Amino acid sequence: MSRTLLTVLAFSALLNAQTSSLSGVVRDVSGAVITGAVVQAAASTLSEKVHTVVTDSQGRYRIELNPGRYVVTAVAQGFAPEKQAVEIIAASPATVDAVLKVAAGEASLTISADDGKPVNPPGKTKSAKPKKEKK
DSSP states (O other): OOOOHHHHHHHHHHHHHHHHEEEEEETTSSOOOOOOOOOEEEESSSOOOOEEEOTTTTSEEEEEEEEEEEEEEEEEEEEEEEEEEEBBBBBEEEEOOEEEBBBBBBEEEEOTTTTTTTTSTOOOOOOEEOOOOOO
């Protein structure tokens, strides 16, 4: 083997030893896994790019990262985003699980007759906000 090839292989092994993995599972508050949630790991330094992955059919994700501090954000349609801080240490896998809560906001409802025409005509749509329970 040539000396240059050995140097490249040694350098590559050194780089791989300095990274680590971040993995976890994204669930809702009932414990059900969330498929297709977007998970981002953003480094606190500008020299690192934002790493983005999507959860698999079992709500799992995995990201290879360089050592450093990151803010991990998990978000899915209909849910409020969740952010957590994590420090990645070389060659030491980290786990960050996320539990997403249903997003607070307004909901609208359109009621249609059997013929498919809205019972409440456009412009007359009502929006409802969840009522707070009195204690």
